Amino acid sequence: KVYNQWCSVVRWEKTTRPFLRTMEFLWQEGHTAHATAEEAEERTIQMLNVYADFCEKVLAIPMIKGKKSEKEKFAGAHATYTIEALMHDGKALQSGTSHNFGDGFARAFDIQYTDKENKLQYVYQTSWGMTTRIIGAIIMVHGDNSGLVLPPRIAPTQVMIIPINQNKEGVMEAALRLKEKLGTYRVKVDDSDKSPGWKFSEQEMRGIPIRVEIGPKDIEANQAVIVRRDTREKIMVSLDEITAKVGETLEKMQSDMLERARVHRDTHTYSVTTMEEFEKTAAEKPGFIKAMWCGEEACENEIKDRTGATSRCMPFEQEHIADTCVCCGKPAKTMAYWGKAY
Ligand SMILES: [Zn+2]
Numbered sequence: 001k002v003y004n005q006w007c008s009v010v011r012w013e014k015t016t017r018p019f020l021r022t023m024e025f026l027w028q029e030g031h032t033a034h035a036t037a038e039e040a041e042e043r044t045i046q047m048l049n050v051y052a053d054f055c056e057k058v059l060a061i062p063m064i065k066g067k068k069s070e071k072e073k074f075a076g077a078h079a080t081y082t083i084e085a086l087m088h089d090g091k092a093l094q095s096g097t098s099h100n101f102g103d104g105f106a107r108a109f110d111i112q113y114t115d116k117e118n119k120l121q122y123v124y125q126t127s128w129g130m131t132t133r134i135i136g137a138i139i140m141v142h143g144d145n146s147g148l149v150l151p152p153r154i155a156p157t158q159v160m161i162i163p164i165n166q167n168k169e170g171v172m173e174a175a176l177r178l179k180e181k182l183g184t185y186r187v188k189v190d191d192s193d194k195s196p197g198w199k200f201s202e203q204e205m206r207g208i209p210i211r212v213e214i215g216p217k218d219i220e221a222n223q224a225v226i227v228r229r230d231t232r233e234k235i236m237v238s239l240d241e242i243t244a245k246v247g248e249t250l251e252k253m254q255s256d257m258l259e260r261a262r263v264h265r266d267t268h269t270y271s272v273t274t275m276e277e278f279e280k281t282a283a284e285k286p287g288f289i290k291a292m293w294c295g296e297e298a299c300e301n302e303i304k305d306r307t308g309a310t311s312r313c314m315p316f317e318q319e320h321i322a323d324t325c326v327c328c329g330k331p332a333k334t335m336a337y338w339g340k341a342y
Helices: 037-057 104-109 133-142 171-181 196-205 216-220 242-267 275-284 297-307
Strands: 002-010 024-034 064-067 079-086 092-102 112-114 120-122 124-131 159-163 187-189 210-214 223-228 234-238 269-271 288-293 310-315 334-339
Touching: 024 037, 037 064, 037 079, 037 092, 037 124, 079 133, 079 242, 079 310, 079 334, 092 104, 092 133, 104 124, 124 133, 133 242, 159 171, 159 196, 171 187, 171 210, 171 216, 171 242, 196 210, 210 216, 210 242, 216 223, 223 242, 234 242, 242 269, 275 288, 275 297, 288 297, 288 310, 297 310
Parallel strands: 159 187, 159 210, 269 288
Antiparallel strands: 002 024, 024 124, 064 079, 064 310, 079 092, 092 124, 112 120, 210 223, 223 234, 288 334, 310 334
């Protein structure tokens, strides 16, 4: 059985931060009940993958998938899985979670079903969710000093046409014709009285992926200028080919943004094998830290006290950095990602 809902939630937060930690937020939450533990685990992982794919393919944010530690997991859950992203400032953001509740809550709340043998059995439950906090991630992963940079796939406006010398005869008409021509994309024409420079800045601040500049000289030459928001690259293009070129540019920008975020994350991920290294890295280099861990909460707490970094997850993609726990020196059970987090 699957239940899914979108709703607003209110939580008592002492310190709030726009988008990332708000008292009220909109989320999507799903709950399932299964006959077996295997089915529940399968669904938990399936939903984690749905979130990770959405983040990577649509939001252009690469994710690290893994399991939360006992200390960081949802209280009462059998296991919590998470997707973790690195923001541009080197801080981590938990971006979505998927919990396998096992049959703990079913036993506590007496949630049972009748099986094929007509016997009452407890169900195995899962729960998973993603919130408007992910909007904060989009801003902090992709934004620059001029404002937002929105991935083309989610940009409410993908193309802003800005007429140059719009009062000259034929310019506004050409801009509107171009809008018509680009009708397969989400296009607007900025026909306000503001100067082109103002309009450029506004389009950049709002993160609109592409702006198309068209003025009297362009019209004469049957061309327009496409400007990418992320790289500010200017491309002169014939009006006959502009529809295909805009589509191509949006696709390219989408994949470049993911790649750039991946490179940023990977170049801000450090491996450490001693606590001295851990402390120095945490203090001087914002980013993810990979280190081996014995799995004991005492070490997790000590690492947090000494470095300010919390365990983000034990990734599905494990690496063997060392044989022993970075903190206590006992045999390591897992490699974990650590970091200062929002
Ligand atoms: Zn340890």
